[in-house]
Amino acid sequence: MKPTIARLRNPLLRTDRSISPSPRGLEGTRAAFFASYGESDRFSRSVIELTRALSGRGYDVVLIRAASGGARAQWPANEEAIRPTIMWRPNVGYDFGSWAVGIDQFPKLAGREHVLLVNDSLVGPFGDIDRMIDHFEHSTADVWAATCSEQVELHLQSFTLGFRRGVLRAYPLNRFWGSIREIGDKNLLIREYEIGLSRLIDREMLTAESFIPVGLVGRGQINPAYDSWDVLLRNGFPFVKRELLREDQPAALRERIVAEVRERWEQDPMQWFEPA
Numbered sequence: 091m092k093p094t095i096a097r098l099r100n101p102l103l104r105t106d107r108s109i110s111p112s113p114r115g116l117e118g119t120r121a122a123f124f125a126s127y128g129e130s131d132r133f134s135r136s137v138i139e140l141t142r143a144l145s146g147r148g149y150d151v152v153l154i155r156a157a158s159g160g161a162r163a164q165w166p167a168n169e170e171a172i173r174p175t176i177m178w179r180p181n182v183g184y185d186f187g188s189w190a191v192g193i194d195q196f197p198k199l200a201g202r203e204h205v206l207l208v209n210d211s212l213v214g215p216f217g218d219i220d221r222m223i224d225h226f227e228h229s230t231a232d233v234w235a236a237t238c239s240e241q242v243e244l245h246l247q248s249f250t251l252g253f254r255r256g257v258l259r260a261y262p263l264n265r266f267w268g269s270i271r272e273i274g275d276k277n278l279l280i281r282e283y284e285i286g287l288s289r290l291i292d293r294e295m296l297t298a299e300s301f302i303p304v305g306l307v308g309r310g311q312i313n314p315a316y317d318s319w320d321v322l323l324r325n326g327f328p329f330v331k332r333e334l335l336r337e338d339q340p341a342a343l344r345e346r347i348v349a350e351v352r353e354r355w356e357q358d359p360m361q362w363f364e365p366a
Contacts (some may be wrong), residue, residue, distance in 0.1 A: 102183050102272055103194045108162075110149070112175040121199035121204040122149040124174070125188035127181060128364050129161045135362045136213050138169055138333075141221045145172045149206065152196055154188040156181040183272045185209045185248070186283045195257070200267075201259035207251040213362045214329035216355040221326040222301050226252040231256065231299035233291050236308065236327060237314050238300040242281070245288035246298060247315060249331075263295050265324060274345035323350060332363050 092145055120142045126137055133155075141151050151174035155163055158181035165173045179191055189207050193200045204227055226234050233253055235246035257263055266287065273279040289299050307314035307321050314322065316333045323330070330351070344360075351359045 096209055100190075100268060100271070102187055102270055103191060103268070105180050105182050105191065107177050107179045107191060107195065109178075109195070110176045112173055113170065114150075114173075116150045116152075116175065116196070116199060117150050118150045119202060120147070120149040120204040120206075121196075121202050122151045122195040122208060123189050123192040123196075123199075124151055124153045125156070125192075126163075127156045127184035127185075127188075127210065128163060129157055129159045130364045131161055132364075133163050133165065134210065134364045136215075137210050138172075139362075140210075140212075140215055140219075141174050142169075142172050142207065143215055144206070144208075147175070147219070147223050149204075150199065151175070152177065152192050152199065154179060154192045156188050166268070173311070183270060184276065184279055185211070186270050186279065187272065190267045193267050197259060200253075200264075201256040203255060203272040205253045205258050207248070207253075209249050210363075211249050211332055213332050213335060213359050214297065214346055215358070216351055216357045216362075217328040219328065222250075225301045229254065229299050230297070232296040233298045235298070235300045237302050237322065238304050239312070239314055240304055241313050241340055242285060243288075244304065245285045246291075246300060247313075248284040248287070249315070257296065266290055319347065320350060328355070330359060335359055335363070348357060 142351065143151065144151050144306065153174045155176045156179055162178050165176065177190065177192060177195065183190065208331055222236060233246065236250035237247045238249055239245060270283065273282060302322060302325050307318035316334065319330050319334060330347055348359060351357055
């Protein structure tokens with residue numbers, strides 16, 4: 091018997107989802123798929139402020155919220171003017187799973203001229219993101235990222251990715267996103283999907299560029315988002331990785347980051363994310 095389409099469909103893309111449309115609709119020329127995870131019934135300040143910043147630059151935001159305990163975060167009523175389209179889904183497949191489900195649900199958005207994939211592993215933005223977005227929108231590359239790393243091998247880091255000229259919806263990237271599976275080991279997921287995406291880009295001779303080049307943040311086996319967070323702040327990336335502010339990090343490191351953010355933007359980053 092010939093397999094049915096349902097049997098062939100990627101199991102991750104068959105997971106339950108619930109959608110609340112944005113009151114503003116999806117009528118723009120730019121789109122952002124925003125992967126978020128949390129068990130709280132509220133969205134963090136980082137999620138709200140990044141949505142505000144992206145909306146201000148003309149991006150229709152689809153916020154894909156994953157939770158394992160059934161919590162359903164609600165958008166604050168006093169921020170209704172910037173409420174994105176929100177999708178709630180089980181916590182399956184990490185951020186790559188959320189992006190894959192969002193792209194599957196809204197394929198037309200994935201085909202727009204400028205499309206961003208972002209997540210809430212970042213705390214911020216503490217300042218405007220115009221310099222970074224301008225760099226993306228003026229890039230001539232097919233695929234763009236805020237940062238890249240030589241850790242393991244040269245690759246684009248996935249917490250902020252950009253795709254131009256509809257390439258996200260076209261082969262081979264549409265096949266890549268349609269093939270995302272649940273991987274329980276985060277390190278394996280990074281190798282398969284984050285590094286795997288850069289390998290695919292190179293193999294298919296697509297062009298790639300990063301906002302902050304690897305030579306600026308340090309070459310070799312380092313992760314710029316962790317090891318060069320201060321360089322990123324100084325060069326127009328107004329975010330820090332959330333993990334750097336967790337209680338299991340050295341207190342001296344957290345204090346340095348808090349002091350740097352307060353000096354630059356008069357913000358306390360410890361108030362910008364949900365508790366673990």
